Amino acid sequence: MRLSLLLYFLLILPISREVLESYMVTHMFVQLPLLYAVGMLFPNRKEYKTRHIWSNIIFVLGLLSFWMVPRTLDDALVNTYTEILKFISLPLIGYLWKVSWRHLSEMTLAFIYTQLVSMCGLFAWLYLDTPIQICNNYLINEQKIVGAIYLVITIFMCGYLLKIAFIGNKKT
Amino acid sequence: MQTDSNNKLIANYLFIGGLIVFVMMLFGVMMLLTQGGVIQLGPATFYQFLTIHGTGMIGACALAASGVMWYFLNKHVVLSKKIFITNLICFLIGVVMVIVGVFSFDYASAWTFLYPLPTLSAKAWGTIGALLYLFGMLIIGIGFLLLFLDIGRAIIKKQGSLAKGLGWDIISGKKSEKDAPHVAIVAATMVTIVDVVALLVGATVLMMNIIHTINPAYTFDPLLAKNFTYAFGHVFANSIIYMSVIVVYELLSKYTNRQWKANKVFLIAWTMSTFFTLIIYTHHLLMDSVMPRWMLITGQVLSYANGLPVLVITAYGALMIVYKSGIKWDIASGLTFIAMFGWTIGVVPAIVDATIVVNHVMHNTKWVPGHFHMYMGLGAVVMLFAFMYYLTKVDKQIPITKLDWAALYCYLISMFLVSMQFLVSGAISTPRRWATHIPEWMGPALFGGIAGIFVMIATSIFIYHFMNYFFYKNSTKDS
Ligand code: HEM
Numbered sequence: 226m227r228l229s230l231l232l233y234f235l236l237i238l239p240i241s242r243e244v245l246e247s248y249m250v251t252h253m254f255v256q257l258p259l260l261y262a263v264g265m266l267f268p269n270r271k272e273y274k275t276r277h278i279w280s281n282i283i284f285v286l287g288l289l290s291f292w293m294v295p296r297t298l299d300d301a302l303v304n305t306y307t308e309i310l311k312f313i314s315l316p317l318i319g320y321l322w323k324v325s326w327r328h329l330s331e332m333t334l335a336f337i338y339t340q341l342v343s344m345c346g347l348f349a350w351l352y353l354d355t356p357i358q359i360c361n362n363y364l365i366n367e368q369k370i371v372g373a374i375y376l377v378i379t380i381f382m383c384g385y386l387l388k389i390a391f392i393g394n395k396k397t
Numbered sequence: 398m399q400t401d402s403n404n405k406l407i408a409n410y411l412f413i414g415g416l417i418v419f420v421m422m423l424f425g426v427m428m429l430l431t432q433g434g435v436i437q438l439g440p441a442t443f444y445q446f447l448t449i450h451g452t453g454m455i456g457a458c459a460l461a462a463s464g465v466m467w468y469f470l471n472k473h474v475v476l477s478k479k480i481f482i483t484n485l486i487c488f489l490i491g492v493v494m495v496i497v498g499v500f501s502f503d504y505a506s507a508w509t510f511l512y513p514l515p516t517l518s519a520k521a522w523g524t525i526g527a528l529l530y531l532f533g534m535l536i537i538g539i540g541f542l543l544l545f546l547d548i549g550r551a552i553i554k555k556q557g558s559l560a561k562g563l564g565w566d567i568i569s570g571k572k573s574e575k576d577a578p579h580v581a582i583v584a585a586t587m588v589t590i591v592d593v594v595a596l597l598v599g600a601t602v603l604m605m606n607i608i609h610t611i612n613p614a615y616t617f618d619p620l621l622a623k624n625f626t627y628a629f630g631h632v633f634a635n636s637i638i639y640m641s642v643i644v645v646y647e648l649l650s651k652y653t654n655r656q657w658k659a660n661k662v663f664l665i666a667w668t669m670s671t672f673f674t675l676i677i678y679t680h681h682l683l684m685d686s687v688m689p690r691w692m693l694i695t696g697q698v699l700s701y702a703n704g705l706p707v708l709v710i711t712a713y714g715a716l717m718i719v720y721k722s723g724i725k726w727d728i729a730s731g732l733t734f735i736a737m738f739g740w741t742i743g744v745v746p747a748i749v750d751a752t753i754v755v756n757h758v759m760h761n762t763k764w765v766p767g768h769f770h771m772y773m774g775l776g777a778v779v780m781l782f783a784f785m786y787y788l789t790k791v792d793k794q795i796p797i798t799k800l801d802w803a804a805l806y807c808y809l810i811s812m813f814l815v816s817m818q819f820l821v822s823g824a825i826s827t828p829r830r831w832a833t834h835i836p837e838w839m840g841p842a843l844f845g846g847i848a849g850i851f852v853m854i855a856t857s858i859f860i861y862h863f864m865n866y867f868f869y870k871n872s873t874k875d876s
Contacts, residue, residue, distance in 0.1 A: 343601045354616075354618050357616075390558065
């Protein structure tokens with residue numbers, strides 16, 4: 226609990242926001258994951274019933290797709306409400322995911338994971354390849370770095386998929 | 398009871414697949430008659446027909462073939478029926494979207510939706526048509542992805558890993574041949590590996606096209622797009638035959654009372670085909686001189702080798718299992734045997750065309766449809782029909798009439814002629830995918846159109862026979 230609140234406090238400080246949000250890479254790959262981590266570190270007091278799980282998951286996936294659209298992050302830089310929404314919704318995603326994911330079947334997890342692989346691949350391609358500036362607030366060269374990071378993430382995710390499929394689960 | 402309802406579901410897969418194949422044949426015949434100068438469709442309509450024919454045939458055959466695979470695999474591993482139903486629902490939703498996109502919004506990029514054609518159509522169709530088509534394909538893909546993830550999960554649960562599903566521990570000598578996975582598991586593992594890769598790449602390239610359609614300012618590297626598109630389309634279409642071939646193994650085993658055991662050679666062949674299938678799509682890019690040379694050469698060499706390992710061991714195995722077995726021939730086993738023959742001869746024109754020097758002349762001629770109509774029409778589709786007869790026999794003992802036998806011969810001859818007509822057109826340099834033909838090219842097309850009508854007659858008899866599955870009361874069961 227304390228760790229989570231401390232992290233949240235640190236992230237919300239104007240100085241850290243200023244630093245993390247001034248680069249696309251740190252905004253996307255440091256600030257957002259840390260906000261998510263805030264939610265993950267938040268203690269889980271309540272035992273969720275399985276029937277709540279699906280509403281959580283749909284909510285999480287909906288929010289996640291909202292933040293996947295480049296325009297929304299761009300907006301967070303100029304619009305205070307979107308920024309506030311970001312600081313509320315991302316920890317919420319983290320928390321809801323934490324309390325729900327264990328209840329999901331292997332199949333659902335595998336499906337979400339493979340969809341993420343496709344999506345990360347798509348983002349790598351989009352950010353690396355497209356000749357136009359996607360965000361108003363970040364330059365094209367930053368966009369390329371983000372693309373390269375997505376590519377690395379995609380490769381690692383594929384590697385993990387291969388490991389599960391080919392080396393398999395020790396238990397079975 | 399459980400088996401009964403499972404089989405009914407599988408029968409639905411086959412019936413829907415078969416029905417779509419039949420309707421798509423109608424579009425095929427109309428295209429040939431247009432090219433033959435008998436009817437005038439108009440180019441725009443022709444390309445709509447071309448799009449729906451290609452998409453429908455590949456989609457419907459994949460659906461039916463996955464039903465066949467599920468039927469046999471479910472005897473060896475525990476599969477989820479819920480997922481199987483979900484796939485069918487996704488398929489139907491996707492099909493409706495594709496049909497509306499093509500016929501109500503004039504979408505006509507051919508089933509290969511090669512970037513940037515879905516967006517830049519010179520106003521032949523608009524954004525909505527393209528989005529309906531692309532999202533429709535995406536939903537169909539999601540259904541199949543779910544299905545293959547479930548199959549992969551089930552195989553990993555039973556065997557430990559997909560590597561063991563392909564029998565690598567037997568190939569490496571860690572286990573003896575008698576512990577080899579069942580042939581259906583080996584085939585399903587191969588298909589799962591190649592199709593999950595294809596579908597993930599396909600989802601990426603479809604989303605890319607969707608982004609480009611919504612905002613054409615986002616452009617992408619067209620060569621990479623082409624690579625991805627064929628890595629999806631070729632692999633997915635190719636996997637149909639590997640799903641259907643399970644019926645050859647299982648049916649001949651049952652009919653001859655001999656087990657089709659996976660030995661080392663069998664396992665090595667399937668492993669080789671797994672890798673080759675993933676790599677050889679580059680033979681679609683032999684004309685793209687900017688492709689890295691080594692990739693094209695790999696594409697050429699491995700295309701020769703692609704289907705061969707599985708084809709050879711299956712054809713050889715089929716001959717061996719039947720030899721002196723006293724097998725009783727009926728339509729199901731007959732069709733199975735014919736399918737092996739169709740697959741074998743269908744591969745030959747492909748191998749010719751995968752040769753770079755030949756490809757420079759033959760690519761984009763009707764030689765190419767010649768190859769895949771032969772190996773799909775006389776190979777994969779025949780395996781599906783064989784399964785239909787098999788299911789009606791083992792589940793319901795529906796009697797076979799003379800009409801069914803006549804349909805078998807009619808199908809065999811007329812589908813062969815349809816394929817040959819394409820090859821002849823290719824040999825006289827008729828371009829593929831042209832709505833209008835000059836008089837010199839019309840002859841074979843017209844001939845093919847007429848042969849196609851006979852293919853349709855035969856197919857309707859097969860489907861009529863299969864439809865009885867749903868209505869026929871099994872007298873032995875009743876008593
Ligand atoms: C009565 C049987 C059939 C007829 C008359 C027929 C006819 C045709 C024609 C005329 C074309 C266009 C050729 C061109 O490029 O000019 C075509 C393309 C195609 N056909 Fe068929 N076909 C038949 C059966 C099948 C079957 C059984 C399959 C697969 C399972 C199939 C799959 C395809 C595919 C994938 C294309 C390529 C579409 C494209 O170029 O985008 N066809 N067919």
